[in-house]
Amino acid sequence: MMLASLFIEALRFIPDNAHLLLDKAVETAKLAFTALGIAVLIALPIGLWLGHKHRGLTFALGVSSVGRALPTIALIGLFIAWLGVGFWNVTAALVVLGIPPILTNAYFAVDGVDRDVVEAARGMGLTERQIVTGVELPLGLPLLLAGIRTAAVFVVATATIAGIAGVQAGGLGQIMANPVVYGQPGVLAAAFVVAAMALLTNFALGLAQQAASRRMAPRA
């Protein structure tokens, strides 16, 4: 099949099967954002606390490099062996993949906050908790959001692997892993939808990040 005609057929597939794609996109989004939410809940407090204490640099760096090295498919397999096939084993694997960028960025966001500012806050009598939530968190917000952004794009794009792991309700990945059923155009169309979702996520979080850094920029 010629590449150009494949491309055009894929673009035709989208309106013709809008309902299917939408359903599957919602499944993928559910998987991805559940995982992202859990990853934020786990990684953010750890990253913030370690960054606040300026401790555990090797841990923060180690987590990020081990996280990148984890083969997704082996991870999903491991969770299937452990939790059985279903929504939660893929979610668990995606959580593990989402944690490293969030944790590492949270660490560096807080670690990089000007120490004089933190000292000043301490001098004003703020408690450690108040320093983290009131000073370090807002100042480090742009970098922290950058980490969540990286994790989000990664998790959305990777959620499709649920398809080859044979998960029911595996979202767009199911279409991609079944060219026999949906045809090459269907696979490519599903890929376009995933790419659009990832780009949209990237764009939305990019806006949030810009808003955060604008708010934190010193006023002229």
Place this chain on the structure above:
Amino acid sequence: MIGFHEAGGPVIPNFGRGTDCLRNNHWFCPSWVRENWGDTLQPALIQHIELTLVVVAIGFAIAFLLALAGFRWRFLDPPLGAATDVLYTLPSIALFTVLVSITGLEVITIAIPLVAYTLFILYRNIVTGLRSVPADVLESARGMGLTRRQTFTKVELPLATPAIMAGLRIATVSTISIATIGAFFINYGLGTPIFDALGVADIFRTKLLAAGGLVILLALVADVLLSLLQRALTPWSRTR
């Protein structure tokens, strides 16, 4: 009497029943790994290393040329950056599936998407590294009478090396990890034993863990080697 059996007994061929550990599908059976290292794990590991080296080398060459263009002609940077961004968001499974129909069931079908993914990481890091050279430094280079080319090779490139090497580390480690997914389509590298293990009823845990562990180990070793290379290339940053 060696070599003679009593006649009349049942002749049951012994195909090897596997150890207790294997029959009960325990999480990890070291004996299986020892016995299957030579014919399963080692060849897959070597294929994986070869694939990674080729992919990262090609990706680096392309990304470097693109980054030079994006750095030299600023107007090219946004479109090039956006193009490499889009490549990165395309899910690997879809790229592999579509490419199978174009390039066939060859290793190149997994290599092309992997190269595409390295571009995103490397392009960004190389351009950012080159851009981050302080204006004062460039000013003094010009003041010392360096030509544009000399400024690039003697000032900008060395100062960008840490950022470039950081990109190379991320690209290499991600390539090692994503290459496993390619084995869903073409039996190549450490993904093959992983998918074999996933393909049998209730999952061959030892094989899955052994192959998955090798992927992680390979990635960590590559990361350490590249960080040593980075230190060797930038002796001035070692003063502390």
